Amino acid sequence: MTKQEKRPQVQSTVKDENLIAVRREQMIQGAIKLFKEKGFHRATTREIAKAAGFSIGTLYEYIGTKEDVLYLVCDSIYHHAMERLSSYEVKAGTLEELQEMIREYFLQINNMVDELTIMYQETKSLSKEAQHYVFSKEFEMVATFERLLKRCVQLGELSMTDKQIHLAANHIVVAGQSWAFRKWALHRQHSIEEFIEMQTTLFISGVKGF
Amino acid sequence: MTKQEKRPQVQSTVKDENLIAVRREQMIQGAIKLFKEKGFHRATTREIAKAAGFSIGTLYEYIGTKEDVLYLVCDSIYHHAMERLSSYEVKAGTLEELQEMIREYFLQINNMVDELTIMYQETKSLSKEAQHYVFSKEFEMVATFERLLKRCVQLGELSMTDKQIHLAANHIVVAGQSWAFRKWALHRQHSIEEFIEMQTTLFISGVKGF
């Protein structure tokens, strides 16, 4: 099991937990829109507040630092994009299941291309602590694929060492991400379906080669 | 052949071309060191000047904008990292050549892990024009792998459609990059040699599956 990173806490002077959740959601949606356009650094806190629909003063009732907004955004993106997948419980351990999992993962990425692009580009602006937390979420995704591959190996569907499994899991995670961060190079020439199909073939044939 | 993008010009008030080259090199080296630590946005022009070994005034004798420093850095990195490889002329068109090419590419990335990480992370802060230029350089790298794969297909070593070739070329380029930008996930568990070997196997077996 993965070492469970503690979710960094974001300060708020407001008590009502419910309100906090609501306001932060507004904030996140506004910020995502803004960051897409100008990136984190070029977006000002005033703009973020405005995009969220409230005043700069209110913004600071719900966060401690500008960086908190970025963290909230990254956390939210990961939550929506990967939470379901990374808690996936391996069932059969067949190549079909692997294929299906890859498909789910790639489709999810395709659903959130812009959001994920933000995440990949801005993560480095987070504090070390927050960065670790985000990385740990991604690590869970890798771990999920590892579990699945390991199962396939156990069941004799594949033959791989642990190192190969680790690398292959990372590999598939990166391949998925590349659909987002290489949008400019890939989307013009391939549909998501083609991309999934080809990547799956490439990967499955690849790991069979081990 | 690739459409040749014009290299964006960086302004200088100094006339001596030689001196410009020298000072810019100092600047680039200092900036790389600095950007590694704090990233482009958090590095101030004064710090850049200091890291380069001269005053802020002198810095601005050799550039027009802070962004120019980033461009110079990216350009230099790409130049050193990829120039030789992306102008590679296909010879035999065998799988061995492909393997060798992959190896060269990955080793080159390993040589410049930190520099390339900077590049991948900061490119988006460049002006659209400079971004295009940098992307075009990367595109050349993809094109090189495409040429090689295409040759392999022509010679019957592989069987792939053009789309598959395009995707596979992108794939291998990304795989190489991941050694840099996923340092935190990969370097602890794999040596570069292992990484190369496994990725090569994965890739060659993969494309054979087409």
Add this chain to the structure above:
Amino acid sequence: MTKQEKRPQVQSTVKDENLIAVRREQMIQGAIKLFKEKGFHRATTREIAKAAGFSIGTLYEYIGTKEDVLYLVCDSIYHHAMERLSSYEVKAGTLEELQEMIREYFLQINNMVDELTIMYQETKSLSKEAQHYVFSKEFEMVATFERLLKRCVQLGELSMTDKQIHLAANHIVVAGQSWAFRKWALHRQHSIEEFIEMQTTLFISGVKGF
């Protein structure tokens, strides 16, 4: 009638119109004092803010550019100095009325010698747009004298062509201004009352000569 120039707008991030008016007034008073001493170019925005009684940050909540301060100052000076006069409605059309008008105009200038000196000297530092606006205000002053002279001609008090009227109106406006911008040459030798009396004689006799 004069073509009505649009008053150039000065940006502010503050919403309370009332507060804007108050702060700008502070700013104008501080700036006038400062510009008297060192002129617009040598006064720094920090000094302006300090003279206004607030911080540099606050200054920029009420203006967009340093130049805006100058515009605000010029506009304010003209407003206080000339607004009442330049909207003057001709009544009798006698030489007495003309004399009285000149007197009013000169006295007004005498009230604001320093402010007007600033205006005459710094106008050229305004943007073309703002310059036009200020010039248009001055043009109204000229036009007022033109209307008055024209009336005198209609009533047979004077005999002048339109060109002569135009020139004479400009002449009297300049004569008034000279009391401000030639302070060094005139104030030591003449009191304002003497100046008014002599200039009036000079002018009235002058135009009678046409």
Add this chain to the structure above:
Amino acid sequence: MTKQEKRPQVQSTVKDENLIAVRREQMIQGAIKLFKEKGFHRATTREIAKAAGFSIGTLYEYIGTKEDVLYLVCDSIYHHAMERLSSYEVKAGTLEELQEMIREYFLQINNMVDELTIMYQETKSLSKEAQHYVFSKEFEMVATFERLLKRCVQLGELSMTDKQIHLAANHIVVAGQSWAFRKWALHRQHSIEEFIEMQTTLFISGVKGF
């Protein structure tokens, strides 16, 4: 007689007086062209040097401060424009001579409208010392008209007190200057000949009124 102001000295490291004169003339011509376009403050020393046809280093061999350039320019303009006139020796002392003198003065101004505009606008940027010097030159011009008027009074052509003479002399000097600094208001509607004729009439009739 006028108190003779000492001409402020401009520092130079070069010994050859002849060369100094040549270089300064180049400098003045370049600077005038530049100041017309952007004014003194916005023109940089580098631009001045370039406009003069030599390097920034050389510029500073012939002046001590940027302000020296402005002083040199103002001095030169006054020299060319007024030297001849302000050393004028009164002859007959008739109204015809007065008229002729006014005409000469106005024509001279018309010849150098742009240069004089520079002078009127930038004088205030000079050091107090240099300002005094320039003012003293202008004072000589006033004094010349005073001498002429005084002579006319002596010969019974006019009847004026000393104060009236002083004011009238200032008046005519200002009237001439207004042809330059109110170019925008006057040149469109009047030719220089019309302007001279009307101003002369206005003035002569005016002073006759005393």
Add this chain to the structure above:
DNA sequence: CATGAATGAGCATTCATTCAT
């Protein structure tokens, strides 16, 4: 809780002046 005016440290950039060659 919400607001938005106030703050001032911080930053990119400019430019007059110097001085080694």
Add this chain to the structure above:
DNA sequence: TATGAATGAATGCTCATTCAT
């Protein structure tokens, strides 16, 4: 004498953060 690279103080402006209302 002429050159132009180097310098760094100075400046306009921004923006995260605070706090009185």
